[in-house]
Amino acid sequence: MSGHRAGPHFLQIPGPSNVPGRILRAIERPTIDHRGPTFQALAKEVLAKVKPVFKTEHPVIIFPSSGTGAWEAALVNTLSPGDTVLMYETGQFSTLWVELATRIGLKPEVIAGDWRRGVDPAAIEERLSRDKEHKIKAVCVVHNETSTGATSRIGVVRKAIDAAKHPALFLVDTISGLASADYRHDEWGVDVTITGSQKGLMLPPGLGFNALSPKAIEASKSAKLTRSYWDWGSQLGQNPSGNFPYTPATNLLYGLLEACDMLMDEGLDNVFARHERHGEATRRAVRAWGLEIQCQEPSEYSPVLTGVVMPDGHDADAVRKVILDKFDMSLGAGLGKVKGKMFRIGHLGDFNDLMLMGTLAGCEMGLRVAGVPIKPGGVQVAMDYLAGNA
Numbered sequence: 001m002s003g004h005r006a007g008p009h010f011l012q013i014p015g016p017s018n019v020p021g022r023i024l025r026a027i028e029r030p031t032i033d034h035r036g037p038t039f040q041a042l043a044k045e046v047l048a049k050v051k052p053v054f055k056t057e058h059p060v061i062i063f064p065s066s067g068t069g070a071w072e073a074a075l076v077n078t079l080s081p082g083d084t085v086l087m088y089e090t091g092q093f094s095t096l097w098v099e100l101a102t103r104i105g106l107k108p109e110v111i112a113g114d115w116r117r118g119v120d121p122a123a124i125e126e127r128l129s130r131d132k133e134h135k136i137k138a139v140c141v142v143h144n145e146t147s148t149g150a151t152s153r154i155g156v157v158r159k160a161i162d163a164a165k166h167p168a169l170f171l172v173d174t175i176s177g178l179a180s181a182d183y184r185h186d187e188w189g190v191d192v193t194i195t196g197s198q199k200g201l202m203l204p205p206g207l208g209f210n211a212l213s214p215k216a217i218e219a220s221k222s223a224k225l226t227r228s229y230w231d232w233g234s235q236l237g238q239n240p241s242g243n244f245p246y247t248p249a250t251n252l253l254y255g256l257l258e259a260c261d262m263l264m265d266e267g268l269d270n271v272f273a274r275h276e277r278h279g280e281a282t283r284r285a286v287r288a289w290g291l292e293i294q295c296q297e298p299s300e301y302s303p304v305l306t307g308v309v310m311p312d313g314h315d316a317d318a319v320r321k322v323i324l325d326k327f328d329m330s331l332g333a334g335l336g337k338v339k340g341k342m343f344r345i346g347h348l349g350d351f352n353d354l355m356l357m358g359t360l361a362g363c364e365m366g367l368r369v370a371g372v373p374i375k376p377g378g379v380q381v382a383m384d385y386l387a388g389n390a
C-alpha cells in the first residue's frame with residue numbers, strides 16, 4: 001500500500017517485537033570508541049546486568065549476530081566433528097537448528113514431534129537411558145517454539161537427563177522465550193542458553209547471546225569443531241575488562257542496558273505474569289471465534305504467541321494479507337509444513353492490555369473481512385477476561 005498511513009503500525013509477529021521509545025532513545029546516542037574507557041564501563045555494566053535476566057551467575061557472551069549465529073556458537077564451542085546430538089522436533093525452528101547442526105558436521109538424532117506440543121521429557125529420558133556408551137554428547141531443545149506456540153518444560157527435561165544419569169550437555173534455545181516466559185539457566189542446569197535481542201528483550205534484531213555453565217566452558221577447551229568468529233575463548237578473555245575481540249554492536253548495547261533496567265523495574269515475575277495473562281486472553285478469543293489453537297497441550301501453551309489454525313479451505317496467508325492491507329497489522333505466518341494452515345499472534349515484549357485489544361480486534365475484523373466463518377465476540381470475551389483479572 002502506498003502513501004501515509006495514520007496511526008501506529010501493529011507489529012504483532014512473535015518477534016521482532018515492538019521496541020519501546022525508552023530503548024529507541026537509548027540506542028540513538030552517539031556511537032563511541034569501543035576501546036575507550038566510557039565503552040568499557042558500559043560493557044562491564046551490561047555484561048553484569050544481563051545475567052539476572054537469564055537467572056545465571058556465570059558468563060553471558062554477546063555476539064553482534066542474529067539468533068542463528070548464537071545457535072551455531074553454542075554448537076561449535078562445545079562439540080567436535082561427528083558428535084551425535086539428540087534434538088527434539090517441536091516445529092520449524094527446531095528443524096532449522098537440526099539442519100544447521102548437520103551442515104557444520106554434527107550427527108543429529110531427532111526425536112520426531114507433531115508440532116502441536118513441546119518436548120516430551122520421557123522420550124528424552126528413554127533415549128538417553130539406552131545410550132550406555134554415552135555417544136550422545138548434547139541434548140538440544142527449543143524452549144519456546146515460535147513456529148507453533150508451544151513452550152517446553154525445561155526444568156522437567158533437565159530432570160529427565162539426570163534420571164537417565166547421562167553426562168550430555170544441555171543446550172537450550174530460548175530465542176523467543178527469554179524475558180517473556182519463565183527461564184532459569186542455573187537452576188535448570190542448562191549448559192548453554194541461546195537467545196537473541198529482538199523478542200522479550202525488546203531490542204531491534206542484532207544481538208545473539210550464549211549464557212554458559214562451568215561444564216560448557218570446560219567442554220569448550222577440548223571441542224574441535226572449527227570456530228573463529230564464534231569462539232568463546234577470546235570473549236571470555238576480554239569481556240572482564242569491558243572489551244570484545246571485534247567491534248561490538250555499540251548502540252544495541254546501550255539499548256540492552258536500558259532493557260535490563262526496564263525488566264528489573266517491572267520485575268521478572270510481573271513480566272512473566274503479564275505475558276501469561278495476555279496468552280490466556282488471546283486463547284479465550286480464539287476459542288470464542290470457534291477456531292483451534294495450534295498447541296494442543298494446555299500445560300505448554302506459550303505466553304509469547306498463539307498459533308491460530310484455519311478452518312479447512314481457508315488460507316491463513318490470505319487472512320494475514322487482508323489484516324495488513326485493511327488494518328495495518330503484521331501477524332506471523334505459518335512456517336514450514338504449517339504454511340497457510342495457521343497464523344501466529346505475537347503478544348510479547350513491550351505490550352499491554354490495550355495493545356492486545358487492538359490486536360485481537362484487528363484479527364476479528366480481518367477474519368470476517370476475509371470471509372472466514374467465525375463466531376463474532378472473541379474480542380468481548382478477551383475484554384471480559386482482562387477486565388475481570390485487572
Ligand SMILES: Cc1ncc(COP(=O)(O)O)c(C=O)c1O
Nearest residue numbers: 066067068093144146175176196
Ligand atoms: C525459537 C527460535 N529459534 C531460532 C530463531 C532464529 O533466530 P534469527 O532469525 O534471529 O536468526 C528464531 C527466530 O525467530 C526463533 O524464534
